């Protein structure tokens with residue numbers, strides 16, 4: 101796997117990236133509006149007590165009229181109760197909408213990852229994808245479920261309270277607003293710096309996740325080579341770098357907090373001095389000053405929270421950008437507009453017509469002008485030196501990659517003119533690396549054909565010589581794969597083969613699927629496989645003599661070109677390069693003595 105592409109140095113991570121969330125938030129706009137309204141009303145209800153202070157101080161308290169106190173206190177209590185009810189409503193609506201948005205985002209991301217071409221996945225490390233699908237989605241949920249609402253509500257509270265302060269005593273009110281201005285200027289400047297740091301931290305977390313994943317997956321190799329120390333060293337260097345990046349982020353945040361903490365204290369001192377002078381000169385009553393200070397304390401939380409709310413918004417914007425990189429990635433292998441199912445026989449005729457292929461971003465093409473026709477029911481073995489392009493050629497049939505020149509056809513239809521659904525139903529592929537999922541044996545085998553009946557499954561298992569599954573603790577219902585029962589390499593290959601031959605596909609593509617079998621099992625699988633190959637069209641990558649002998653004809657691939665096609669015996673007799681290949685590859689050498697089937 102290559103390094104994850106670096107983000108472009110454009111507008112990335114600016115708060116405008118948050119607008120990407122709108123399509124996900126739109127279905128829940130009513131709940132979001134309810135959240136926002138409840139939060140705003142609760143904040144405004146908080147203002148009731150400070151606003152009631154001057155009438156209480158200057159009325160009942162100054163006059164010693166206890167009876168007049170009661171209705172005012174009752175009013176304050178009512179506002180308190182309203183605030184509590186609004187708090188509950190806000191939390192409920194906020195959590196429901198944010199959890200829904202999180203789920204929708206996760207689903208969209210997962211579906212996109214499933215649809216993105218193989219070439220895309222080869223360019224991205226799994227840790228980067230994992231961190232986007234988990235921690236970035238959670239960051240967005242936290243912002244949607246908290247930061248976004250309070251950023252707006254607190255801003256409105258600041259404006260309303262600012263206006264009230266000016267209304268109570270305009271010189272003091274304006275002074276409070278003037279001391280708040282640096283917060284805005286500083287906040288805007290800091291936004292850029294914090295954003296860059298957030299993004300770097302998030303990317304480094306992805307790198308670290310990749311390392312952990314590789315170390316776990318490759319644990320046997322690492323242990324057997326005795327390189328745990330080396331692998332740990334690499335991991336530790338990244339962990340140290342992550343710590344440094346996080347510390348940088350913390351430093352920036354600490355600076356912000358400093359300012360946001362310092363500001364209210366200085367402002368409060370200024371209000372006390374200015375207020376005392378105003379009361380002395382008769383420009384302000386004592387009650388109004390107490391009310392002014394009480395209102396200013398309401399302003400403290402919105403001002404203090406601005407720092408971390410902006411930080412949360414920044415992190416969410418970075419997360420949106422990172423997720424956007426996946427959601428915007430081009431779906432290069434997709435259904436052409438207007439495609440509809442075409443008649444494809446079983447077995448089908450497979451043709452490579454002047455096919456060329458170049459991996460994206462690479463120089464020389466891997467395949468150049470390949471012509472190969474495989475008649476219905478015929479088996480052709482693809483033979484060539486390592487790196488000659490055999491696996492790449494087979495991957496073009498099921499459109500794991502799309503040709504960059506020429507075309508591949510099934511019964512005369514360009515594979516790009518078939519709906520992907522149909523194509524992948526009629527073409528079955530078994531890879532050299534047998535991948536099994538954390539599911540039951542049955543689910544693993546029927547993955548490509550969920551409707552397959554018991555008889556078909558049994559037949560596929562028989563062909564693949566995978567009868568061992570009946571001896572597993574729960575037979576076909578035994579859970580296998582990463583989190584299930586461990587199987588040997590040969591057993592895994594046999595199950596992957598059973599998956600490919602299930603339902604007798606129109607075209608069978610086998611990429612050296614017998615490589616992990618012992619000689620005895622291989623002979624049994626080959627015998628059964630001959631039955632299947634007799635009824636289907638097959639393209640088989642052969643690294644071993646025994647696999648070559650399964651084929652009717654052999655195609656020799658050299659440097660991305662097919663240089664000879666014919667029965668094994670004929671090539672052996674007439675093509676020196678083929679003879680050389682057989683003699684230089686011990687695995688293939690045995691074919692020298694045999695003949696094609």
Ligand SMILES: Nc1ncnc2c1ncn2[C@@H]1O[C@H](COP(=O)(O)OP(=O)(O)OP(=O)(O)O)[C@@H](O)[C@H]1O
Nearest residue numbers: 222459462466484485486487488489490491492493
């Ligand atoms: N994702 C990729 N990006 C760029 N180049 C690639 C990619 N995958 C394979 N290649 C290159 O394409 C060439 C053909 O690879 P391919 O796997 O098709 O060869 P092969 O004949 O199947 O080899 P082997 O017998 O070792 O399996 C090689 O040079 C390989 O390095």
